[in-house]
Amino acid sequence: MNLNKVDIDWDKLGFDAVETRSMFIATCSIDGEWTGGSLMPYGKIELSPAAGVLNYGQGVFEGTKAFHTSKDNIVLFRIDRNAKRMAWSTKRMCIPQMDPDFFIQAVMETVKDNLDYVPPYGKGSMYIRPIVWGTAPALGVRAVAEYTFIVFVSPVGSYFKGGVKPLNLKVETNYHRAAPRGIGNAKAIGNYSASLYPLTMAKKEGFDEVIYLDSVDGERVEELGSANLFICKDGIIKTPKLSGSILDGVTRDSVCRIASDILGIQVEETDIYLRDMLEADEVFCTGTAVIVTPVGRITYEGQVHEFAHGGIGPITNKCKETLTALQRQEINDPFGWLHSVIKKG
Numbered sequence: 103m104n105l106n107k108v109d110i111d112w113d114k115l116g117f118d119a120v121e122t123r124s125m126f127i128a129t130c131s132i133d134g135e136w137t138g139g140s141l142m143p144y145g146k147i148e149l150s151p152a153a154g155v156l157n158y159g160q161g162v163f164e165g166t167k168a169f170h171t172s173k174d175n176i177v178l179f180r181i182d183r184n185a186k187r188m189a190w191s192t193k194r195m196c197i198p199q200m201d202p203d204f205f206i207q208a209v210m211e212t213v214k215d216n217l218d219y220v221p222p223y224g225k226g227s228m229y230i231r232p233i234v235w236g237t238a239p240a241l242g243v244r245a246v247a248e249y250t251f252i253v254f255v256s257p258v259g260s261y262f263k264g265g266v267k268p269l270n271l272k273v274e275t276n277y278h279r280a281a282p283r284g285i286g287n288a289k290a291i292g293n294y295s296a297s298l299y300p301l302t303m304a305k306k307e308g309f310d311e312v313i314y315l316d317s318v319d320g321e322r323v324e325e326l327g328s329a330n331l332f333i334c335k336d337g338i339i340k341t342p343k344l345s346g347s348i349l350d351g352v353t354r355d356s357v358c359r360i361a362s363d364i365l366g367i368q369v370e371e372t373d374i375y376l377r378d379m380l381e382a383d384e385v386f387c388t389g390t391a392v393i394v395t396p397v398g399r400i401t402y403e404g405q406v407h408e409f410a411h412g413g414i415g416p417i418t419n420k421c422k423e424t425l426t427a428l429q430r431q432e433i434n435d436p437f438g439w440l441h442s443v444i445k446k447g
């Protein structure tokens with residue numbers, strides 16, 4: 103196994119899908135178990151117009167990354183957490199519940215076959231997208247008979263255009279992302295269709311993303327369309343507690359653990375009211391795609407609130423630097439979060 107790379111301008115990578123060599127594919131019937139599967143050339147797939155996913159949105163996905171580290175290893179980050187979440191999401195959407203070991207083995211196979219597309223150390227990462235959906239036809243509403251699981255990968259750089267700069271957000275008061283006891287805590291494809299319209303409107307007004315409020319009384323902040331939210335006040339880090347309508351982010355949990363166990367910062371998972379956020383010293387968001395991204399400004403009812411002078415605050419910066427260093431093996435991994443795909447050093 104060598105770590106030669108394909109011919110890509112790694113410095114120009116953004117967050118668009120780049121075609122790679124292969125993808126993993128497996129199928130399963132509704133009362134079957136996920137086994138087998140194989141690699142096939144990256145490419146288009148056929149679908150019945152009556153497929154469950156097209157008509158009723160029966161599908162879930164995951165997002166994780168592989169890194170080329172400073173020790174010349176290729177590693178996955180906390181893949182067991184994604185595997186567990188996939189098991190929960192598939193169950194919630196009446197897709198045959200995916201066994202975590204099957205999930206991890208499929209991800210490993212896909213990354214191994216596309217190793218030369220993993221950006222070199224320090225140049226980004228390989229984004230991994232496992233996705234599963236109902237393929238069999240349905241006209242009446244029901245969980246369909248047959249499911250397809252695919253894992254594809256793409257080398258990526260920075261999620262937001264123009265690299266890391268503090269985000270300009272608005273508090274969304276017209277729309278909710280998810281409701282308690284709905285599907286907001288599963289990684290269901292439909293959650294993103296709910297947040298697309300508010301996101302598009304906000305972008306037209308010049309914002310990068312929106313902050314959603316809880317759908318019970320609209321007093322507490324929940325998360326962004328695709329990232330979790332944190333605030334810092336007087337040296338304490340807080341993030342909204344998992345209420346049922348918030349996605350349990352791997353990065354969210356990682357930042358909580360890094361802050362408390364490595365950085366010695368007090369962390370609270372709690373209710374965060376709008377005014378707590380607007381009066382915070384620092385605000386940042388987390389996700390596999392955005393890593394740790396500072397929030398520079400938040401607009402609420404026409405008023406602009408600025409955080410860390412519109413820049414990146416010291417606590418945000420420490421969390422971001424420590425997480426990135428851990429993923430790249432620049433510091434020790436005291437938690438055992440890294441899972442080797444290829445081990446050299």
Ligand SMILES: *Cc1c(COP(=O)(O)O)cnc(C)c1O
Pocket residue numbers: 165289293325326327328329330349350351352353354388389390391
């Ligand atoms: C995926 C996702 C996140 C981030 O989760 P990570 O596991 O950190 O990538 C946050 N919010 C929503 C709604 C998501 O779908």
